[in-house]
Amino acid sequence: MSDEAESVGAGATLDVEPVGAEAILSDRAARGKSLHMAIFAGLAVLLLIAPFLMYPFFLMKLLCFALFASAFNLLLGYGGLLSFGHAAYFGMASYVSAHAAKVWGLSPELAILAGMVTAAGLGLLFGALAIRRQGIYFAMVTLAFAQMIYFFALQAPFTGGEDGIQGVPRGHLFGIIDLSNAMTFYYVVAVVFLLGILLIYRIIHSPFGQVLKAIRDNEPRAISLGYRADHYKLAVFVLSATLSGLAGGMKAIVVQLASLTDVYWAMSGEVVLMTLLGGMGTIFGPMVGAAIIITMQNYLASLGAWVTVAQGVVFVVAVLMFREGIVGVVSKWLKKPL
Amino acid sequence: MKLSKLLMAVSAAALLSGGAFAQDKIDVKLGVLNDRSGTYADLSGEGSVIAAQMAVEDFKAADKGINVEIVSADHQNKPDIGSSIARQWYDQDGVDVILDVPTSSVALAVADITKEKNKIFMDSGAGSSDLTGKACSPNTVHWTYDTWALANGTGSAMVKAGGDTWFFLTADYAFGHALERDTAAVVEKAGGKVLGSVRHPFPGQDFSSFLLQAQSSGAKVIGLANAGADTTNAIKQASEFGIVQGGQKLAGLLTFVTDVKALGLQTAQGLVLTEAFYWDQNEGTREFSKRFAERHGGAMPTMVHAGVYASVLHYLKAVEATKGKDATAVMAKMKEMPTDDPLFGQGEIRVDGRHVHNMYLFEVKKPEESTGDWDLYKTVATIPAAEAFRPLADGGCNLVK
Numbered sequence: 001m002s003d004e005a006e007s008v009g010a011g012a013t014l015d016v017e018p019v020g021a022e023a024i025l026s027d028r029a030a031r032g033k034s035l036h037m038a039i040f041a042g043l044a045v046l047l048l049i050a051p052f053l054m055y056p057f058f059l060m061k062l063l064c065f066a067l068f069a070s071a072f073n074l075l076l077g078y079g080g081l082l083s084f085g086h087a088a089y090f091g092m093a094s095y096v097s098a099h100a101a102k103v104w105g106l107s108p109e110l111a112i113l114a115g116m117v118t119a120a121g122l123g124l125l126f127g128a129l130a131i132r133r134q135g136i137y138f139a140m141v142t143l144a145f146a147q148m149i150y151f152f153a154l155q156a157p158f159t160g161g162e163d164g165i166q167g168v169p170r171g172h173l174f175g176i177i178d179l180s181n182a183m184t185f186y187y188v189v190a191v192v193f194l195l196g197i198l199l200i201y202r203i204i205h206s207p208f209g210q211v212l213k214a215i216r217d218n219e220p221r222a223i224s225l226g227y228r229a230d231h232y233k234l235a236v237f238v239l240s241a242t243l244s245g246l247a248g249g250m251k252a253i254v255v256q257l258a259s260l261t262d263v264y265w266a267m268s269g270e271v272v273l274m275t276l277l278g279g280m281g282t283i284f285g286p287m288v289g290a291a292i293i294i295t296m297q298n299y300l301a302s303l304g305a306w307v308t309v310a311q312g313v314v315f316v317v318a319v320l321m322f323r324e325g326i327v328g329v330v331s332k333w334l335k336k337p338l
Numbered sequence: 339m340k341l342s343k344l345l346m347a348v349s350a351a352a353l354l355s356g357g358a359f360a361q362d363k364i365d366v367k368l369g370v371l372n373d374r375s376g377t378y379a380d381l382s383g384e385g386s387v388i389a390a391q392m393a394v395e396d397f398k399a400a401d402k403g404i405n406v407e408i409v410s411a412d413h414q415n416k417p418d419i420g421s422s423i424a425r426q427w428y429d430q431d432g433v434d435v436i437l438d439v440p441t442s443s444v445a446l447a448v449a450d451i452t453k454e455k456n457k458i459f460m461d462s463g464a465g466s467s468d469l470t471g472k473a474c475s476p477n478t479v480h481w482t483y484d485t486w487a488l489a490n491g492t493g494s495a496m497v498k499a500g501g502d503t504w505f506f507l508t509a510d511y512a513f514g515h516a517l518e519r520d521t522a523a524v525v526e527k528a529g530g531k532v533l534g535s536v537r538h539p540f541p542g543q544d545f546s547s548f549l550l551q552a553q554s555s556g557a558k559v560i561g562l563a564n565a566g567a568d569t570t571n572a573i574k575q576a577s578e579f580g581i582v583q584g585g586q587k588l589a590g591l592l593t594f595v596t597d598v599k600a601l602g603l604q605t606a607q608g609l610v611l612t613e614a615f616y617w618d619q620n621e622g623t624r625e626f627s628k629r630f631a632e633r634h635g636g637a638m639p640t641m642v643h644a645g646v647y648a649s650v651l652h653y654l655k656a657v658e659a660t661k662g663k664d665a666t667a668v669m670a671k672m673k674e675m676p677t678d679d680p681l682f683g684q685g686e687i688r689v690d691g692r693h694v695h696n697m698y699l700f701e702v703k704k705p706e707e708s709t710g711d712w713d714l715y716k717t718v719a720t721i722p723a724a725e726a727f728r729p730l731a732d733g734g735c736n737l738v739k
């Protein structure tokens with residue numbers, strides 16, 4: 001609700017006097033910014049001490065999914081585009097990175113880069129076609145493309161079909177830093193994660209991000225103001241796909257395998273769940289959502305079938321009690337965007 | 339929250355007689371990692387935990403100074419979840435042995451981690467013959483079956499029994515292709531002929547057009563090179579087309595007793611399949627199965643459950659013999675000692691980690707032949723241990739010199 005009111009307000013001032021609007025926005029941004037910087041600092045400290053409190057391997061996996069959810073949120077929360085096929089970019093990048101590291105013998109940073117480039121290419125191709133449609137049609141088109149990628153992964157010889165790519169070497173970062181040490185690797189992943197989140201934050205708060213939000217809230221109005229909505233939508237689609245690719249590639253090196261799970265449609269659904277649970281259109285929401293879902297999957301594994309039931313219950317509770325997601329509700333209490 | 343714990347052997351019994359046994363107790367922790375909620379929950383799942391518990395009790399581990407704790411978890415058939423649990427078990431929870439692990443992708447991931455951490459992995463539920471081939475590891479024991487053994491058993495035994503012309507119904511992905519390729523090679527080697535094959539999409543729902551092709555091919559045997567729901571759907575639809583009644587044999591290349599039980603005899607009758615174990619084979623298997631069923635809601639053990647039981651038994655023997663749980667020493671002991679248990683009889687663990695024993699070709703009974711709920715199979719042929727598994731030299735395992 002507050003989000004809507006705010007955007008209407010911003011839109012209204014935009015109509016009257018663009019310069020004034022910018023001043024208001026920058027003023028609001030300045031107030032929000034100090035809070036955000038404090039949270040980022042807190043996050044950095046948390047990342048620093050977390051491996052001493054929890055199992056580093058689990059944390060690395062969690063960070064990969066948190067980055068994936070944040071990348072997805074860039075598209076859904078700020079671009080207003082519900083993609084139901086983000087597993088394609090995440091999964092394909094993890095396959096390409098795994099293959100690059102294992103078969104081509106590339107160092108981890110180059111392998112992950114190869115995955116990102118693949119995801120960006122796919123994002124450009126699928127995005128260019130998908131953004132021609134809106135709403136449910138957009139979601140269905142992205143799902144259809146993702147299923148194509150799934151069948152490609154199932155059939156292509158290099159993906160190993162059902163078995164996936166196993167035993168991916170961790171190797172040495174830049175040829176020097178040995179990643180087989182869990183602590184070293186954890187801090188590398190944490191740095192990449194933090195940089196990824198800061199990049200997303202920067203994108204959202206850039207002029208590009210402002211236009212994006214304007215398009216999300218009222219596309220015809222943005223077009224009438226002279227913005228080429230399709231260019232912005234495609235750009236954010238590619239950015240989101242690329243960052244998902246970063247998360248996917250990194251995950252392949254962390255978990256040391258790439259499998260069909262990563263490209264399956266259920267993964268596309270899971271990332272939507274993480275984002276909605278944490279708070280769509282908030283910067284910190286998706287990582288909270290990812291943390292909850294991944295923790296549940298990990299620690300409730302012994303409950304068997306009840307894992308999915310528990311996930312369902314959590315989702316229903318979230319929808320009934322915090323419609324805006326956990327961070328969205330907190331943001332409403334604080335009356336500040338998070 | 340910790341993973342579900344079942345404290346098995348209570349130290350109290352040993353403490354009472356503590357004066358007599360001055361030796362130090364050995365604490366071992368076994369982790370049963372399998373599918374507890376999905377497609378393989380019936381053939382592995384909780385039953386595997388029960389089988390492991392029974393092995394510990396039958397071995398009288400507590401009396402022999404071995405303290406056994408069993409933990410279990412659900413890998414949901416996802417390799418990344420399975421590998422996280424395996425890592426956590428080894429790194430944090432002090433698990434010494436991981437058991438069962440159906441689903442080849444998860445098993446291959448667990449095998450890699452086990453090797454890295456120098457622990458022991460005793461697989462019963464997974465089918466991939468790569469576990470003791472290309473991806474073999476000094477820390478892996480593959481107990482019950484593999485796709486090569488199933489393809490070989492069904493392929494060669496069927497040809498010998500007169501089923502010399504084959505047609506394959508194959509799931510169109512790497513696993514299905516491999517199963518078809520391996521079985522076709524066996525059939526041709528045994529003197530049979532492959533008349534053709536058709537690939538169905540994975541996962542498949544409607545098999546009618548494929549089954550009609552198979553029916554019109556005139557082949558004596560229709561090989562189902564698929565698994566899980568694909569196989570059961572194909573069998574159901576084949577029954578509707580009256581394929582078995584028409585004189586053709588249906589051969590399941592990866593079908594378990596739980597699949598047959600779920601399909602029912604009316605639908606599955608006449609299906610031919612290879613398994614490593616069936617509850618109603620001899621006194622030993624019947625006695626075990628009866629006790630198992632009492633604890634498992636009346637359901638008889640599958641070959642996967644039997645494999646978990648036998649592998650735990652063999653592991654505990656090796657721990658007793660080496661008086662310790664050092665993975666390298668115990669693995670060496672397990673491969674050195676011949677295996678002997680009531681379920682698989684005598685056998686051995688080869689250098690590549692493959693456990694060899696007899697395999698059996700079964701045919702599903704007609705409803706009128708069956709005398710009870712679980713009276714499902716009759717034995718068609720026994721494949722002796724020496725021929726049942728892939729020859730050591732052919733696997734491409736780097737431990738074989």
